[in-house]
Structure formats: structure tokens, C-alpha cells
Amino acid sequence: MPFREINSKMVEATVVPGQKMYSQRGAMLAYRGDVSFTPNIQGGQGGLASMIGRRVANEATPLMTVEGSGTVMFGHGGHHVQVIGLSGDTLYVEADRLLAFDGTLQQGTMFMGSQGGVMGMVRGQVTGQGLFTTTLKGHGAVAVMAHGGVIELPITPGRPVHVDPQAYVAHHGDVTNKLSTALGWRDMVGRGSGEAFQLELSGNGAVYVQASEEKL
Numbered sequence: 430m431p432f433r434e435i436n437s438k439m440v441e442a443t444v445v446p447g448q449k450m451y452s453q454r455g456a457m458l459a460y461r462g463d464v465s466f467t468p469n470i471q472g473g474q475g476g477l478a479s480m481i482g483r484r485v486a487n488e489a490t491p492l493m494t495v496e497g498s499g500t501v502m503f504g505h506g507g508h509h510v511q512v513i514g515l516s517g518d519t520l521y522v523e524a525d526r527l528l529a530f531d532g533t534l535q536q537g538t539m540f541m542g543s544q545g546g547v548m549g550m551v552r553g554q555v556t557g558q559g560l561f562t563t564t565l566k567g568h569g570a571v572a573v574m575a576h577g578g579v580i581e582l583p584i585t586p587g588r589p590v591h592v593d594p595q596a597y598v599a600h601h602g603d604v605t606n607k608l609s610t611a612l613g614w615r616d617m618v619g620r621g622s623g624e625a626f627q628l629e630l631s632g633n634g635a636v637y638v639q640a641s642e643e644k645l
Contacts, residue, residue, distance in 0.1 A: 431443045431444075431450065431531060431569075431570060432512045432529070432570050432572050434510070434512055435502065437509050437510065437578065438504050438507055438508065438509060438510055439458065439502055439503070439504040439510065440502070440503050440504070440510050440512060440528070440529070440572050441500050441501065441502050441503075442495070442500065442501050442502075442503060442529060442572075443499075443500055444462070444464050444495055444496065444497050444498060444499055444500065444501060445498060446497070446498050448496075448532060448533070449494055449495070449496055449532030450494075450495045450496075450529060450530065450531055450532045451469060451492045451493070451494060451495065451527075451529065451530055451532060452492065452493055452495055452501075452503055452528060452529035452530075453490060453491065453492060453493075453505055453527060453528055453529070454468060454491035454492060454493045455491075455505070456503045456504065456505040456528055456529065457495075457501055457502070457503060458502040458503060458504050459501075459502045460499055460500065460501040460502065461499045461500050462497065462498050462499015462500060463497045463498050463499060464495065464496070464497035464498070464499045464501055465495070465496050465497050466493050466494070466495055467493055467494045467496070468491070468493050468494075469492045469493055469494045490524040490525050490527065492527075494532075495529075503528055503529050503572060504528075505528055505574060506574070506645075508528075508574040508575060508576065508645065509574065509575045509576065509577055509578055509579060509639070509640075510528055510572050510573070510574060510575075511572070511573050511574075511575060511579040511598070511637060512570055512571070512572050513570065513571045513572075513573060513599065513601065513637065514569075514570050515534065515565065515566070515567060515568060515569055515570070515571065515601065516568060517566075517567065517568055518566070518601050518602055518603075518634070519564050519565070519566040519601060519602075520564065520565045520566075520571055520599055520600075520601040521539065521562050521563070521564055521599060521600050521601065522562065522563055522565070522571070522573055522598070522599035523562060523563060523599075524563045525645055526573045526574050526575070526598065526599065526645060527563065527571065527572075527573060527574075528572040528573060528574050529571075529572045530565055530569065530570070530571040530572065531567075531569030531570055531571070533567055533568065533569045534565040534566060534567045534568075534569045534571070535565070535566045535567050536563070536564070536565055537563070537564045537565075537566070538561045538562065538563055538564065539561065539562055539563075539564050573598060573599055573637070574645060575598045575637070575639035575640075575641075575645075576639050576640065576641035576643045576645070577639055577640030577641045578639070578640045579598060579637050579638065579639050579640070580637070580638050580640075581635050581636075581637055582635060582636050582637075582638060583634075583635050584600075584602065584604055584630050584631065584632055584633060584634045584635060584636060585633060586631075586632065586633055589629050589630060589631035590629075590630050590631075590636055591609070591627040591628065591629050591630075592627065592628045592630065592636060592638055593627065593628070593638075593642060594608065594627070594628045595642035595643070595644065596638050596639055596640075596641065596642050597628055597636065597637075597638065597639075598636075598637040598638060598639050599636075599637045600630055600634060600635065600636040600637065601634050601635060602632065602633050602634015602635060603632045603633045603634060604630050604631065604632040604633070604634040604636070605630070605631050605632050606628055606629065606630045606631075607628075607629050608627075608628060608629070609627050609628075609629045
């Protein structure tokens with residue numbers, strides 16, 4: 430894993446010759462060694478077609494390519510940073526939460542309706558995250574941003590996890606997610622608990638939850 434957590438808001442990445450990594454543009458705080466930072470007009474991997482797909486899906490965020498030999502410290506906006514390691518599985522995360530990630534990871538976008546059907550699409554609208562999300566697949570590490578601290582909750586078969594949609598950060602594994610509702614007459618007359626919508630994640634994997642209901 431190329432990332433070392435310095436504190437809750439900064440990580441250090443090791444850059445080695447012949448290997449790329451990507452970070453959000455302007456997220457470099459300091460570096461040592463012979464390292465270059467190049468604006469990536471394609472917004473990551475996959476060439477022109479993938480770039481067009483991400484822009485159509487509104488999952489394009491300004492990225493830069495980091496190459497060379499040395500170490501780089503990353504952080505952005507004072508946000509909490511969480512490092513997530515992938516061992517061949519897929520991470521689902523909004524593009525604007527990506528701080529930096531291994532260039533070896535395969536980048537793509539996913540239609541929300543393909544993981545949770547209609548309620549998956551509804552979830553995207555209710556949370557303001559849209560109808561698509563970014564995917565990163567393979568072996569490597571990803572540094573994501575969140576408000577406050579982040580907790581990793583394991584998801585095991587038969588024991589789904591329910592998350593406030595606004596507190597959801599990312600998830601990985603073989604997981605199905607859908608929006609569940611608990612609307613009752615109290616909600617209809619304005620006397621509800623304020624927790625009418627929850628995101629239900631079931632299957633086998635993990636979900637990351639931030640200590641806030643605030644979007645980045």
C-alpha cells in the first residue's frame with residue numbers, strides 16, 4: 430500500500446519510477462525527491478472514451494498524474510482522509526471524494542440502477558449524488574475524503590447495514606444497496622424522527638460512514 434497516514438487529514442504516498450498515481454488537482458501539500466505533477470485532462474484512466482463517459486455521468490473531477498521517485502504528502506480542504514485497501518474487489522465512491530489512488534486500479538463509472546434497481550436510482554436523487562458513481566477495481570489503495578472521522582462497518586450475509594444516505598462515504602465488496610423508507614403518518618404530519626430514508630447495504634463487504642451528514 431503506497432499511502433501512510435500521517436494524521437487524520439494528511440497522507441503520505443510513496444512514488445516509484447515506472448508507476449503512476451492520480452490525485453485530486455491541487456491536493457499536494459509537500460514532497461521529497463524527483464516528482465512531477467501533470468494535469469490529467471482525461472480525469473484518470475481509460476482514455477478518451479472513459480473521459481467522455483465520466484463527463485456524461487457527471488463523475489469527472491480535476492485530477493493530476495503523479496510520477497517520479499519520492500514521497501508526496503496529500504490533503505485537501507482540511508477534510509478527514511481515509512485510506513482503503515483493495516484486494517481485487519471494487520470500491521464504489523463519488524468522484525469528488527477521491528483524494529488520491531493507485532494508477533494500477535481500473536477506473537470506471539456505474540449506473541446506480543444496476544445496484545439496487547429503481548430504489549438505487551431514487552437513492553442517487555435523494556442523496557444528491559446523481560445517477561452514477563465512480564468505481565475503482567483491482568489491487569491497490571485509495572485515499573478518500575470525508576467530514577469528521579470515518580468508521581468501517583463490515584457487511585455480512587444475512588446482516589445488512591442501514592446507513593443515513595448523507596453519512597454514506599463509500600463501499601466495497603459484493604454488495605447490493607437500495608434506499609429503504611420508513612415513512613409513516615407521523616412523517617406525513619411533520620412529527621417523524623427525521624430518519625425517514627435509510628440506505629440498506631446487504632451482501633459481503635464493508636461500508637464507510639462519516640461522522641457527519643454534511644456533503645463535501
